[in-house]
Amino acid sequence: MPGQMTFVIAGGGLAGAKAAEALREQGFGGRIVLAAEEGIRPYERPLLSKGYLQGKASREAIFVHSPDWYDTHAVELLLGTAVTGIDRDRRDVTLADGGHLAYDKLLLATGAAPRRLPLPGADADGVLYLRRVGDSDRIRDTFQAASRVLIIGAGWIGLEVAAAARAAGVAVTVLEAAELPLLHVLGPQVAPVFAGLHREHGVDLRTGVRVAEITGSGGKATGALLADGTRIGADAVIVGIGAAPQAGLAEAAGLDVRDGVVTDASLRTSDPAIFAAGDVASAFHPLLGRHIRVEHWANALHQPPVAAASMLGRGAVYDRVPYFYTDQYDLGMEYAGYAGPGDYDQVIFRGDVGKREFIAFWMSNGRVVAGMNVNIWDVNDAIQDLIRSGQPADPARLADLAVPLNEVAAQ
């Protein structure tokens, strides 16, 4: 009887909390145990590099559920309790306190963790990463005390933190290994928009740079030494060079792990009693015909109901178009689809790129595979429809503001 079962969720981020919610919404009456390594109830991370970091959003705004939600929905929340091992034969997990917990179904929602800078001096005080709310607090405090910060990596963390630092009146240098910020995601046609945006806001953005060492004095970071001998001084160094899936548990348990925990389209791993969702999951995506691991909020929000349905033995497939957004200075954008390097052969612009009011479409063989609306709103659903339709789209009509987006694919 489902009412007598125990479902364990490892990981108390957005995906873990939403999975507990979805299980209850879908009628699961058994025991739900949510083991969360962090000593704080599940919260969402996007504000940590935006409104919360800038002091505009309150701490209460970050949480997924109210404090009493867990009791009222009979979700046993074990805070400060990591799952440390999985015994798949006995269907039992080990907890950090040495306890054991038998499960009927297990969900891995362990997320991702910042990649560490593998350089001399990188363990000095004042070298900061951003993943947890405490990290955001520390960086905000640093903005109060610092006159210049050095940011390593011009990805999402690096650029959003740069915007927050500028808003706080702090001078910013950003060092990026690639030739452009966000190059891997946006490609050479669109990434210059973000380079221009940050430079216009006074960021000293240096690309194609190799950092050799974090310099320090008395155990405290004082800046960086570049491979070409350049020295850059700063009061603090903030590192955002990517995140890695926290898949060690799954790997140790012998599950299929390749850049994340591999699942089918129903979010089931190579063990039929174990599921994965959120940043840690490398899920087969039916629309794309391959596995992808998405490190974005919408994925951690929408995969859990599918994982919950699968845990309950109901047919469900996760096939949403990947989606994410960012806010930096006065630029807001939404991106839908998936267009990594080599996935597209043409980029079409619609609107005014110079004014940063445009849509970019990444095309492959005449079809839209991704689209990004910048400071233009209420169009992302239409972009997703275009991608999902798989129909050829005429580039001239795509670029023409007079042609409604929902009529482009029909021609």
Ligand SMILES: Cc1cc2nc3c(=O)[nH]c(=O)nc-3n(C[C@H](O)[C@H](O)[C@H](O)COP(=O)(O)OP(=O)(O)OC[C@H]3O[C@@H](n4cnc5c(N)ncnc54)[C@H](O)[C@@H]3O)c2cc1C
């Ligand atoms: C600063 C920041 C800003 C972001 N902004 C955006 C944005 O604007 N837009 C967007 O689309 N995405 C954004 N993201 C990405 C988004 O936050 C992630 O995709 C999302 O947090 C993934 O949720 P998750 O639950 O899968 O993983 P996580 O949020 O990483 O949560 C996993 C949790 O599991 C815990 N855990 C790990 N191992 C164990 C274990 N063995 N046992 C128990 N618990 C464990 C971790 O401590 C963590 O609390 C941002 C991320 C960061 C860090």
Ligand SMILES: NC(=O)c1ccc[n+]([C@@H]2O[C@H](COP(=O)([O-])OP(=O)(O)OC[C@H]3O[C@@H](n4cnc5c(N)ncnc54)[C@H](O)[C@@H]3O)[C@@H](O)[C@H]2O)c1
């Ligand atoms: N708006 C959003 O969606 C958003 C916002 C913040 C964070 N996040 C998520 O948080 C996670 C971490 O973000 P991130 O910005 O750290 O990762 P990222 O992968 O977005 O960017 C990392 C950047 O660091 C650069 N880099 C790598 N090694 C370097 C080095 N040694 N020196 C200089 N540059 C180097 C890379 O070329 C890349 O541009 C990701 O999962 C991201 O999706 C998302």
